[in-house]
Amino acid sequence: MDSSVYVFVEDLRGEGVERVLDRISGYGVRGVTVGAVHHASRDVTPHGLSRLTIRHDGAHFAAPHDLFARLRPVPGYLGALDGLRQACTERGLKLHGWTVFLRNLALGEQHPDVTVRDCFGDRGSLTDLCPAHPDVREYAVALARAVARLGVDSVVAEALHFRPLKPQRSFVPLGPMDAYLFGLCFCDYCMARAADLGVNAEVARDECARIVGGVFDGDPPAQGEVTRAALTAYAGPEVVAYARARSETVTTLVSEVASAVAEEGSRLVFIDSTGAVKGYTDGLPTPGLAAHDAWQLGVDLVALGDLVPAFGVLAYARDAARVADDVGAYLRSVGKDREVRAVLRPGFPDSDSSDRLVAKARGAKAAGASAVDFYAYGLVPHPVLDRIPTALGEML
Ligand SMILES: [Zn+2]
Numbered sequence: 269m270d271s272s273v274y275v276f277v278e279d280l281r282g283e284g285v286e287r288v289l290d291r292i293s294g295y296g297v298r299g300v301t302v303g304a305v306h307h308a309s310r311d312v313t314p315h316g317l318s319r320l321t322i323r324h325d326g327a328h329f330a331a332p333h334d335l336f337a338r339l340r341p342v343p344g345y346l347g348a349l350d351g352l353r354q355a356c357t358e359r360g361l362k363l364h365g366w367t368v369f370l371r372n373l374a375l376g377e378q379h380p381d382v383t384v385r386d387c388f389g390d391r392g393s394l395t396d397l398c399p400a401h402p403d404v405r406e407y408a409v410a411l412a413r414a415v416a417r418l419g420v421d422s423v424v425a426e427a428l429h430f431r432p433l434k435p436q437r438s439f440v441p442l443g444p445m446d447a448y449l450f451g452l453c454f455c456d457y458c459m460a461r462a463a464d465l466g467v468n469a470e471v472a473r474d475e476c477a478r479i480v481g482g483v484f485d486g487d488p489p490a491q492g493e494v495t496r497a498a499l500t501a502y503a504g505p506e507v508v509a510y511a512r513a514r515s516e517t518v519t520t521l522v523s524e525v526a527s528a529v530a531e532e533g534s535r536l537v538f539i540d541s542t543g544a545v546k547g548y549t550d551g552l553p554t555p556g557l558a559a560h561d562a563w564q565l566g567v568d569l570v571a572l573g574d575l576v577p578a579f580g581v582l583a584y585a586r587d588a589a590r591v592a593d594d595v596g597a598y599l600r601s602v603g604k605d606r607e608v609r610a611v612l613r614p615g616f617p618d619s620d621s622s623d624r625l626v627a628k629a630r631g632a633k634a635a636g637a638s639a640v641d642f643y644a645y646g647l648v649p650h651p652v653l654d655r656i657p658t659a660l661g662e663m664l
Pocket residue numbers: 383384385398399400401453454455456457458459
């Protein structure tokens with residue numbers, strides 16, 4: 269069974285490539301998934317160079333200049349990946365290039381016009397590049413090529429779809445459906461694409477603004493989770509049609525990216541964020557399975573199953589049965605012959621013991637996962653990382 273450990277460039281800079289890889293190959297995993305392009309963050313790093321690590325939006329390699337047009341990767345720690353391919357090969361490890369595509373505040377601040385625009389006409393989420401914008405699509409394809417050219421066994425795509433709304437403060441009690449409507453992009457390109465599919469985009473936008481604006485003015489927030497049926501009852505068919513039209517935008521973009529990666533001799537692993545939206549905070553995901561709710565981010569797994577060779581499922585859950593259910597539902601959506609990799613967190617907040625991690629790895633395998641990946645080296649104390657060989661050993 270294939271496996272890998274997620275690694276940040278800051279881990280490599282802190283402990284050194286050789287030392288990190290020696291440890292990871294000692295766990296018995298088959299590879300490393302390195303953050304070649306990552307987003308800004310401020311993380312507790314228990315065995316890092318500093319115990320609090322500030323990450324920046326950036327590509328951690330010298331990207332070929334001729335690949336890019338208007339949007340260019342923000343330079344990160346250039347040279348951080350030097351020697352990594354060779355060091356992996358020497359240890360018999362695969363190298364996967366983890367790439368964050370459309371979550372990038374630095375690029376959004378440089379080019380606000382390529383970021384998402386809400387139903388009120390505001391661009392309040394500069395972190396989120398809109399997948400419908402032609403310049404963003406050109407950037408995504410170029411970025412995928414650039415990472416593939418690092419000689420990686422796969423390009424692991426994160427945030428290659430629409431993202432949910434995430435305000436840092438809200439003293440308005442927006443329900444899940446209100447937040448969803450407020451998070452829909454109504455930029456010119458999104459609206460034109462929806463109109464091409466026969467959706468009345470103006471009606472959808474006005475309806476979203478009416479509902480969310482009503483909550484701002486004191487209307488009671490929506491109750492219950494987002495489902496197509498609940499959304500139809502709450503916001504009407506045109507809004508649901510608009511939300512569903514977003515899938516075409518994402519499917520065509522992922523298709524272009526997957527083709528570019530294949531042309532460069534690598535393969536795409538597509539990860540949608542739904543599992544993280546549901547379970548990231550506490551490992552207690554909301555009831556709907558990730559595969560069933562991925563449409564909310566514009567991700568049509570059935571369509572993507574025909575276009576992408578491999579998928580990662582963010583199985584951020586404490587419960588082994590839930591991990592198995594998520595993997596099973598994913599496989600039913602993308603096709604049984606697709607590679608599905610379960611991404612597990614070996615410690616807090618998902619796994620309180622080695623036994624629990626073992627149970628989840630077994631559950632993923634029994635449900636049909638081809639691989640397990642462990643997230644993530646620098647975020648997890650060494651004694652927790654030491655659970656990985658047990659989990660892998662129990663699956664043999
Ligand atoms: Zn848009």
